[in-house]
Amino acid sequence: MSGFASSVLSCLDRERLEEELDEVRVRGRNLSRLRRLTAFERAALEERERTARARLRNHEMEHGCER
């Protein structure tokens, strides 16, 4: 069962980065639902999402914990 255990146990850093990416996405979605975003706001949100995704990908490559 060791293979099973190692596939279930995930990297905590990776989980944290995934949560950050989720948060950025949810926040952007909620904001755009509340009101019309300016082009500047939309660009800032997209940039934050891009950054969060890049950090997650970099971690996976450096740590080798990609699922």
Ligand SMILES: [Zn+2]
């Ligand atoms: Zn990791």
